[in-house]
Amino acid sequence: MIDQRVVMVFESADDLMSATRAVRESGWKIEEAYTPYAVHGLDEAMGRAPSRLPYITFLCGLVGTLLALWLQHWTSSVSWPLNVGGKPFNSLPAFVPVIFEIMVLFAGLGSVATLLIRSRLYPGKKVQLPSVDITNHRFALVLAPQDASFSHDEASQLCRRHNAVALHFLGDIENKK
Amino acid sequence: MTAQNGEGMEKRETNRDSGHRLDQEFGEPVFTELTRRSFLKLTGFGLAASLIPGCSRGPSEKLIPYLDQPEGILAGKATWYATTCGGCNAGCGMLAKNMDGRPIKLEGNPGHPISGGGLCPIGQAMVLPLYDAQRLQTPIIQGEKSDWGKVDREIRDSLAKIKRSGGSVRFLTGSLTSPTEQKTIQEFLSDYPGSRHVCYDPLSQSAILDAHLQTHGVRRFPGYDFGAAEWIVSFDADFLGTWISPVQFTAGYQAGRILESESPRLSQHLQFESRLSLTGSNADQRIAVSPEQINQLITALAARIAAKAGQSVGFSSPSLKPDHKAKIDELADSLWKSRGRSLVVCGLNQFETQVQVNLINHLLGNYEKTLSLLKPSNQCQGNDRDLAFLVDEIEKGKVSALFVLGVNPVYDLPGGEGLAQAIKKIPCTVSFATHLDETARVTRYVCPVHNPLESWRDAEPIAGKLSVTQPTIRPLGKTRAMVVSLTVWMGNKKEEYQVMKDTWRTDFFKRQKTDSTFGRFWDRALHDGWVEIDSPVRASTDFNMKSIQAVPKDPVISADKLSLVLYPKIGMLAGQHAHNPWLHELPDPVSKIVWDNEASLSPETARKFKVEQGDRIEIRQGEKKLVLPVHIQPGQYDGVVAVALGYGRVGTDRFTRVGPQWLESLPTVAVGETVGKNATLFLSLSEGRIGYSGSEVSIRPTGEHGELVTTQIxxxxxxxxxxxxxxxxxxxxVQETTLEEYKKNPESGSHPVxxxxxxxxGSHEYTGHHWGMIIDLAACTGCSACVVACQAENNIPVVGKDEVRLxxxxxxxxxxxxxNETSEGTDVVxxxxxxxxxxxxxxxxxxxxxxxxxxxxxxNQQxxxxxxxxxxxxxxxxxxxxxFNWFDYPREDRLQNMSLNPDVxxxxxxxxxxxxxxxQRIQAAKSESASSGKPLVDGDIQTACQQSCPAGAVFFGDLNDEKGLLAKLKSSPRRYRVLDDLGVEPSVGYLRVVRNRPEPRGVKHHD
Amino acid sequence: MTEDTNVRPPLIDGNKDFQQVTEDICAPMERRPTNLWWVAILVSSSMLLLGVVAVTYQVATGIGTWGLNNTIGWGFDITNFVFWIGIGHAGTLISAVLFLFRQKWRTSVNRAAEAMTLIAVMCAGLFPIIHMGRAWLVFWFAPYPNFRGPLWVNFRSPLLWDLFAISTYMAISAAFWYIGLIPDMATIRDRATTKYRRMIFGILSFGWDGSQRTWSRYETVYLLLAGLATPLVLSVHTIVSFDFATAVIPGWHTTIFPPYFVTGAIFSGMAMVLTLMIIARSVMGLQDYITTRHLGAMCKIVLTTSMIVGLAYATEFFIAWYSGNPYERFTFINRALGPMGWAFWIMVGCNVLVPQLLWFRAVRSNVAVIFGISIFINIGMWFERFVIITTSLSRDFLPSSWASYVPTSIELATLVGSFGLFFTLFLLFCRLLPVIAIGEVKGAMKR
Structure with missing residues (x-):
């Protein structure tokens, strides 16, 4: 019986991947993995679904498109219709460039904003890392607090099998360096 | 021209009433409580001064309404006064637009017998000198500012002394078209036995007067009617640009060239000249000749015409170049066919030549048909012989008192330096200058006169046509009219308007039959700006055939030398307008040069002397020399160097800092230098004439380069x-055709679109008005009056030479x-x-x-x-x-700012x-129409350029008005649009040039 | 883009591990600046100062302090603008387009290229502002609601399209660049030895912890941004080319402009990346990361785009002749043989002839020669814009208004100043932030 989070630290992404698969096979729950760079295939190994962010992007883009279209149409032919160079008030072909730019702007900034909000990234946020050097060259796997099925020995064996460099409890970083 | 009537007349209706009132007012002694002048002064300074800060970036101030609203003045509403232009002696009629008590714009007076409604660039620019801060404000004694009391005392003392000692008094003026001034001067001089009034023109045509004295027994300058002539031959007379009365002549010239009518008629115009003048550039045919060839050509033509007329003359035709001979033969035939409907004019100031010209016109029966001695012109009265005599007198110290009015002999005449020294020795010298000019600097007294817009004056430019100058503002300085000064010195001071009115009452009222009372006559004159009176001109004697003599042979110019031609530029003339920045910045209509005079050489001559545009050359004639930048002028005769007069005036260094000042800016004129150089040193005053062309000079490149600034490269x-x-x-x-082709196919010369x-x-239909303009290129002479008119109307700044360079x-x-270089010479459009x-x-x-x-x-709104x-x-x-406004152009001159149009x-x-x-004019006319309920018709709106155009080449109107002039001209077969192919749908159209010449010329390859 | 598909050489040299990569890349910003850096920043900031003085004078005095005139309304100003915008294209190309094409070599240069993009766009954006008669009225371009009654902007004007294109490009590029920097800044934060460094990078890194969940979203956003930025980068120069292509002036009114300008932009941008990378790798000691193979790959892009640009030049002439339009024909004859023909031949020489050397492998692997070529291209591409803008304007329809153009000292100083701004900001970037994307290099390393 244990209610602390276990942290396994690896030196390579391959080890992390194989360890992740092994942990999942043994039925333990993975809380999170930490890597210094984006490791492709890790979400799959952890059994996580891909992000739904593209939908947000599409939505933002759509809003941008409609907004730009409306703004240009309204200002040019409703609010202040002026004869400019003999062209019709609603010079739709001329509005395309701005529609496109606003679409990209909204979609792009919307996606970034969504990322920051969903991942709770903001300036000055205090961060507690599960282990040292995970933003440099270490890879960490954090197991969720376990029920009775968890055994420390088994975990140590798993670590050894997958070339882990350390195994410690969360918050125990200083000691196990 | 027909479209130009209307607005002015209508505007002046309001003025007619004030005319009556004025009469009553001026019946009283002047300067009582509320004369027109005093309230004009109040309004001029009070209201205008409070308006001006609103135009600058200064703090805005509240406009204070009149406590006592002056009668007839409505803030923001223009009042128009008919007056006469004082820019030269031509005497064109003007309407002065007064806004809030200050004249801001001058326009042609439609229906005026001289100008017919147009103005020239000078006329358009004449509003600026009124607000010239450097105009003399007070009298001057020996260079020191003084007051009228002192000046009058001293002058009367000197005059009294002269009277006692029997000294000689000389009054030197330019051509004086004002009968009142003439009369007053005569009265003044009558006190001094042996005194004389000497008159000369800086651009002298004395020979024409002398020739008529010889051939017709009267010293008169004929009145020319170019409109009545089917054949016009001009020998070096720039009658559309600078000669005598260009606006009058342009209007007349165009009257003989009507294409937009049922029966088109087009006079034929052949120009022989050595430089390329504005007139030459408009001629149907133009032949470049040297100045000395002109004499031979005239002699040859006279001999041929005499032969046709069966008249024996005492000279024979000189031998001509084969092509010239053919041309003269052909010309003699054509002129003979158009007897009585032709006109030959010559601009050379050479007596014998002019006598021959008179002979030609006489034999062709042109007198009293296309030129008249019964309705002679007073626009040119100068007498070179008198002048030469006077100069001699002055130099020999025989003159005791010299009065100078309207001319600047120290500048105008060759050897001015010596003359200045001689003038300084005269005990009593008085200059009636407006600026401290070259002559005023050496006279003992300077008695500054009013600007024409502050004066009461009259003018009789053509016998029987009296034109009125009335003030539109109270004098801005302590200036005084010449006639007032004379009455003071004669001992019975009279105001200017009084002198004039007296003359009119005694001399002119009886010479008309229209009005029964003098009051009405006077009112009509003030309202219309002119009246017609009988002119009892003594008939000339019969043509004196015995006077005809051969023209002496000109000296032959050696091959390595050049023949010098001195000529006036359209804005500067003889230099009277050197203080007018608008005219300095006006591109010369032909060379497009601004702010300078130059030595023009033909391309061939420039190649021969290995000089390029802008290279400085030294022109030398004996001891005299002048360094000028070269301008390469196509169309000029090889072997001629042409230099403009009227430049190098003292005081033009005031323009050093005109235009924006910044890191890399160059001054318009170097400190202490003048705008251009004075070329009068090459003038000759010998044999009783001022010689302008044909003297031999040598040129030498100096190796320096001084940029000539043009607006077109x-x-x-x-x-x-x-x-x-x-x-x-x-x-x-620019599309063109010939008359013959045009008659065959009115669309000839067109270019496929x-x-x-x-x-x-259908995106934007014009349901109301659709403004458009048509320019008749066949009528436009390029005189550039419209350019200045536009500048005055629209507050366009002067930017200086350096900005134009850029x-x-x-x-x-x-x-x-x-x-357009053709096989037969240079065509100009x-x-x-x-x-x-x-x-x-x-x-x-x-x-x-x-x-x-x-x-x-x-x-297209901005x-x-x-x-x-x-x-x-x-x-x-x-x-x-x-x-584009590249800088904040200087508007610091508060006085100058008074000329700004508050509507723009x-x-x-x-x-x-x-x-x-x-x-702004469209809007004004529209609101006028809205309030009066009368629909707008052609002529209600006249753009500034259209109003000014002496040739009537500009048509403005409503393209949607089916019965209007524009709609009619739009369907003219001559009409085309520039860059029509681009699909930008311009609202401005042009009417094709039609030249009256035998056949289209072959296009020579242009480089 | 790879040298050989069978035996793919390692991305970076020196057989490094992750820790070593971090050390190497962070080293330049953690040690004291080199003397060379000091000299460089001194020179570039002096140039910047000169520019600031010139622009201040110009803004205070008027556009008249430039050599423009009634005929030629745009000269150095818009030439510089288009030049810098063009430079700004390589960053996004390397980041986004090569990312989408899975070109792993991009990781060594994308960070610097993106920074270059941002700085170049800043330099570019300056010119439309200062070229206005009254620069302080620039906000009138924005369609903001106001109380003056209806008062909007003209959405038909290419200049307004420019405003939207450039500001969008700037925003998206900045977001892209900053998103890329966050993990690296976390790395720096976690290895920081001083309190302030830890604090500053702690704030800047937004509390990044490298968790898989975040990485997953991050990768998605990165891909989306790359997908958006790719058409964006094409649109920006297309729109810049509309400034000219939609005008009626012969030499401007040309349908070939969008692809021609985009290629030209990539071409000039790549050349500038080469210039900067060659400087950066030697000044910062990053030869192992920016290897001759990287340079070689960029050279191939330069060569390709050079030939496309050359083709565009030839096509313009062909179409001018083929159109039969006399104004168009004259404009192009005049461009090559007229009074400003020298500028045209500089352009052709630098942009088409000189890059042909890159056909040779020996040239592509000689850093000094590549550097020289890249400088030539920079000059040539500046002249391309100059030629298009001024020769077309100088002699259009009415011969009466034909004129020429000579820049003033103020314009020259402004151009120098824009280079000063560019290099100053780039040198500061090199000092303060990781020049190479640490995380991305690690991800792309073969281990």
Whole structure:
């Protein structure tokens, strides 16, 4: 019986991947993995679904498109219709460039904003890392607090099998360096 | 011209009433409580001064309404006064537009017997000298400012002394068209036995007067009627540009050239000249000859005409070059066929030559048909012989008192330096100058006179046509009219208007029959600006055939030397207008040079002397020498160097800092230097005449280069030779044809326009007005009056020589001038170019902030206070007619600012501007029409350029008005649009040039 | 883009591990600046100062302090603008387009290239502002609601399209660049030895912890941004080319402009990346990361785009002739043989002839020669814009208004100043932030 989070630290992404698969096979729950760079295939190994962010992007883009279209149409032919160079008030072909730019702007900034909000990234946020050097060259796997099925020995064996460099409890970083 | 009547007349209706009132007022002693002048002074200074700060960037101040509203003055509403232009002796009629008590714009007086409604560039610019801060404000004694009391005392003392000692008094003036002034001077001089009034013209045509004395027994200058002539032959007379009375002659000339009518008629005009004058540039045929050849050609022509008339003369035809001989033979035939309907004029100031010209006109029966001695002109009265005699007297110290009015002998005459020393020795010398000019600097007393817009004057430019000058503002300084000074010195002081009115009452009233009382007569004169009176001109004697003599042979110019031609420029004339920056910045109609005079050489001569445009050369004649920059002038006779007079005036260094001052700016004129150089040193005053052309000079490149500044660098509608593809056509912007071709096919000379597809047809229909303009290129002479008119109307700043050098001139209206080298010489075309008000304006589409958009009446509007200055509109303008405020142009001269038109915004830095068809006038006429309920008709709105045009070449109106003039002209077969292919749908059309010449000329390859 | 598909050489040299990569890349910003850096920043900031003085004078006095005139309304100003915008294209190309094409070599240069993009766009954005008659009115371009009644902007004007294109490009590029920097800044934060460094990078890194969840979203956003930025980068120069292509002036009114300008932009941008990378790798000691193979790959892009640009030049001439339009024909004859023909031949020489050397492998692997070529291309591409803008304007339809153009000292100083701004900011970037994307290099390393 244990209610602390276990942290396994690896030196390579391959080890992390194989360890992740092994942990999942043994039925333990993975809380999170930490890597210094984006490791492709890790979400799959952890059994996580891909992000739904593209939908947000599409939505933002759509809003941008409609907004730009409306703004240009309204200002040019409703609010202040002026004869400019003999062209019709609603010079739709001329509005395309701005529609496109606003679409990209909204979609792009919307996606970034969504990322920051969903991942709770903001300036000055205090961060507690599960282990040292995970933003440099270490890879960490954090197991969720376990029920009775968890055994420390088994975990140590798993670590050894997958070339882990350390195994410690969360918050125990200083000691196990 | 027909379209030009209307507005002025209507405007002056309001003035007619004030005319009555004025009469009553001026019946009283002057300067009582509320004379017109005193309230004009009040309004001029009070209201205008409070308005001016609103135009600058200073703190805004509240406009204080009149406590006592002066009668007839409505703030913001223009009052018009009929007056006479004082720019030269031609005496054109003007209407002065007064806003809030200050004259701001001068326009031609429609129906005036001299000018017929047009004005020249000088006339248009005459409002500026009124507000010239350097105008003399007080009298001067020996260079020190003084007051009238002291001046009058001293002069009367000296005169008394002279009277006692029997000294000689001399009154030196230019041609004096004012009968009142003539009379007053005579009265004044009558007190001094042996005194004389000497008259000379700096641009002398004394020989014409002398020749008529010889041939007709009267010393008169004939009145010319170019409109009555079917054949016009001009030998070096620039009658459309600078000769005697250009506005009058232009109007007359155009009267003989009517194409838009049922029966088109077009006079034939042949010009022989050595330089390329404005008149030559408009001639149907032009032959470049040397000054000495002109004499031979005239003699030859006279001999042939005499032969045809069966008249034996005491000279024979000189031998001519074969092509000249053929031309003269042909010309003699043509002239003989057009007897009584032809006119031969000559601008050479040579007695014998002019006698022969008289003979030709006499034998052709032209007297009293196309030129008249019974209705002679007073515009040119100078007598070179008198002048020479006077100069001699002065130099020999025989003169005791010298009065100088309207001329500047120290500058005008050769050897001015010596003359100045001699004048200094005269005990009593008085100059009636407006500025401290060259002569005023050496006279003991300077008695400054009013600006014409402050004066009461009259003029009789043509016998029987009296024109009135009335003040439009109270004198700004302590100036005094010459006639007033004379009455003071005669001991019975009279005000100016009184002197004039007295003359009119005694001399002129009885010579008319229209009005029964003098009051009515006077009123009519003030209202119309002119009246006609009987002119009891003594008939001339019969033609004196015995007077005819051979023209002495001119000295032959040796091969390595050049023949010098001195001529006036259209804005400067003999230099009277040297203080007028508008005229300095006006591009010369032919050379397009601004702010300078130059030595013109033909391309061939320039090659021979290995000089290029702008290289400085030294012109030398004996001890006299002058260094000038070279201008290469196509069409000029090889072997001639032409130099403009009227430059190098003292005091023009005032323009050193005209225009923006910044890190790399060059001064318009170096400190202590003058604008241009004075070429009068090459004039000759010998054998009783001032000689302007034909003297031998040598030139030498100095190796220096001084940039000549022009507003146009490329002069051909063909692309430069090295860059032309085979078969690359001449650009069809100016289209032309000949009369014969035109009669066969009215559309001859047209250029095919590719079929266009309108993507936005029907997007914007013009349901109300649709303003448009048509320029008749066959009528436009390129005189550039419109350029200055536009500048005055639209508050266009003067930017200085350096800015023009950088191609940043600000004129909204420019006149493009193209040369076309043909097998028979240089053809010239003038094309006024300004905003074409395109219905599919490319400038509008590209403005990011909607600072230029289209009005519902088809105007391409420029919104100054929305413009941010990207200059994209200008880049995208195919006509390049937009003007950008590169700097905040100087507006510090508060006095000068009084000439600003309050209806037009003064644009600040960073703003694009351009022609708007004088939208302020359109709006004014529209509101006038709305309040009166009368629909607008042609002529209700006249743009500034249209109003000024002496040739009547500009037509403005409503394209939607089916019965209007524009709609009619739009369907003229001669009408085309510049760059029609582009599909920008300009609202400005042009009417094709039609030349009355035998056949189209072969196009010579242009380089 | 790879040298050989069978035996793919390692991305970076020196057989490094992750820790070593971090050390190497962070080293330049953690040690004291080199003397060379000091000299460079001194020179570039002096140039910047000169520019600031010139621009201040110009804004205070008027556009008249430039050599422009009634005929030529745009000269150095818009030339510089288009030049810098063009430079700004390589960053996004390397980041986004090569990312989408899975070109792993991009990781060594994308960070610097993106920074270059941002700085170049800043330099570019300056010119439309200062070229206005009254620069302080620039906000009038914005369609903001106001109380003056209806008062909007003209959405038909290419200049307004420019405003939207450039600001969008700037925003998206900045977001892209900053998103890329966050993990690296976390790395720096976690290895920081001083309190302030830890604090500053702690704030800047937004509390990044490298968790898989965040990485997953991050990768998605990165891909999306790359997908958006790719058409964006094409649109920006297309729109810049509309400034000219939608005008009526012969030499401007040309349908070939969008692809021609985009290629030209990539070409010039790549050349500038080469210039900067060659400087950066030697000044910062990053030869192992920016190897001759990287340079070689960029050279191939330069060569390709050079030939496309050359083709565009030729096409313009062909179409001018083929159109039969006399104004168009004259404009192009005049461009090559007229009074400003020298500028045209500089352009052709630098942009088409000189890059042909890159056909040779020996040239592509000689850093000094590549550097020289890249400088030539920079000059040539500046002249391309100059030639298009001024020769077309100088002699359009009416010969009466034909004119020429000579820049003033103020304009020259402004151009120098823009280079000063560019290099100053780039040198500061090199000092303060990781020049190479640490995380991305690690991800792309073969281990």
């Amino acid at each position: 490329h002069h051909s509608l063909s692309v430069p030779a090295g860059l032309a593809m085979k078969g690359m056509p001449k650009r069809p912007f 590719h079929p266009k597809h309108d993507l936005w047809a 191609n940043r001139e600000m004129h909204w209206m420019r006149i493009d001038r193209y040369y 003038h094309q006024p170019m300004f905003c074409q008000q395109c219905d599919h304006a490319p400038c509008e589409t590209v403005c990011p902030v909607l600072a230029t958009v289209h009005s519902s009446e088809g105007l 919104v100054y206070n929305r413009c941010v200055g990207t200059r994209y509109c200008s880049n995208n303008c195919p006509y390049k007619v937009r003007r 915004t003064v644009r600040s830095r960073g703003v694009m501007e351009k022609c708007t068809f004088c939208v």
